[in-house]
Amino acid sequence: MIQLYHVHKRYPNGVDALVDINMRIREGEFVFLTGPSGAGKTTLIKLLLVMERVTDGQILIGGRNVHVLRDGSIPFLRRNIGVVFQDFKLIRSRTVHENVAVALEILGIPRREVERRVMAILESVGLDNRASHLPSDISAGEQQRVAVARALVNEPAILIADEPTGNLDADLSVEIMGLLLEANRKGTSILLATHDRSLLDRYGLRTQTLNRGFLVEDRPRVDTGRPPTGPIPNVTGSRMSTFSSGGEP
């Protein structure tokens, strides 16, 4: 689903944020990306979202080389990738409902269908009674659940989470992880960047460790005896929809 070949990222100030990264995340896999601050986790996520371009090497997402993607095609790639950030990145002037709906509205989905799908996902994250609230009127945990709902509402093939539990206490972190694991169980491939060791230890998922721009460890998934966290076994075929270079709003 995601493949990185000898990826190198050097910023204009000369800093090498990533050096010769080779990585492969299979369809339906849940992978932790860890490492200390400045290790290159956020840069890697920015490269996957094409918020930054690689200096060298190649990144394939759903078989598509994002290095050669034209600017006009980037939005169509991003529609296949749900994103959750540490600071939630919710639109403050919009209600919970509107924040989630925007991920469908950009696809030009009719309003009635948007309504149905938004209410369904809000119900699944336990926020259907908060639909008309502004982000400022709900708790941090609820805000992150809204962000997860927005990331999942259009059923993306991939979900990328950058420190999604960074601003949450342990209980809320478990709650958010529960939502992500449920999405993964339904077939969404997930890459979650975190430096929270307790999270890594608790779930025992495959973990890629970065340090000073180098990939220093690829630890396979270990059985923790906890509820299943992997993809459902009969997921076949790619969920990555074809993204075109234009013609949609």
Place this chain on the structure above:
Amino acid sequence: MKSGPLDYFAREAARTARTAPWLTAVSVLTVAIALVLVGLFAMVFFNASRLIGELGQSLSVNIYIKDAASSEDVAVAEKLVRQRQGVHDVRVLTPDMDRARNKALLDPTLLEGLDEEAIPGQAVIEAELDTKLQGRADVEELVSWARTIEAVQNVDDVSFGAEKLRLLFAVVEISRTVGTVLSIALLAGALFFVFSTIRLAVYARREEIEILRIVGATDAFIRAPFYIGGAAQGLLGALLAMAFLALLHVELRGLVHEVYLLNVSWSLMPPSMILWLLLGGPILGVLGSAVSIGRYLRT
């Protein structure tokens, strides 16, 4: 049922206007004031041009013949006059006929004891000329034609009010140049104001734009609400301008017909002008928005 994106764009455009309501109101007023002034210039220019067109539509041309002229000289001049397209009602008056006409115009008491020869009389060729004068060049062409006739032996003078026509066209052309320059300046000012308003709205919503980009919104999707907002501001400004100009039009018509007792057969504000002013507002708004959001998205 409304389609999803259009409904979304309309809602977001309204939200953009609500972000800075006073600024939006001032922007609408700026467009309105600019369009009112441009509309006034256009009205003045249109009506002046129309008036000159009417004045020059049918000219009386008088070709005065010297006393020494032979009948061949008169025939040559008359032939030249008749050759021109639009010439009709050509009459050739001998000195006696001209004298008789002048005599008829004078009070009989003034003629008592007066020698008939003392009453002026000159051979003259009179003609009516249908023209479509649209500019100074047309007047100059007419002057050149008159000079051709003047060049005929024993033709004294050709008169059709050329100097007055020249003056009128000069006034119209100067006012058109001044009006065009001022209109461009006014429209540029209004454009800058709309641009600034939208730029502030874009700046206020930069975080939101960033989030939209992350979730996969295309630039067109991000731009559309700003375009609609700009077009709505422009249209509102144009409607305000039209309302003001319509009131002014009614007042002017009253003034022209009742106070100056002029029978003006045309509308002082033609439909094409109304259409251009109505289109001008949204065009200004969309242009201002396009420049503003375009600059932001390129950064």
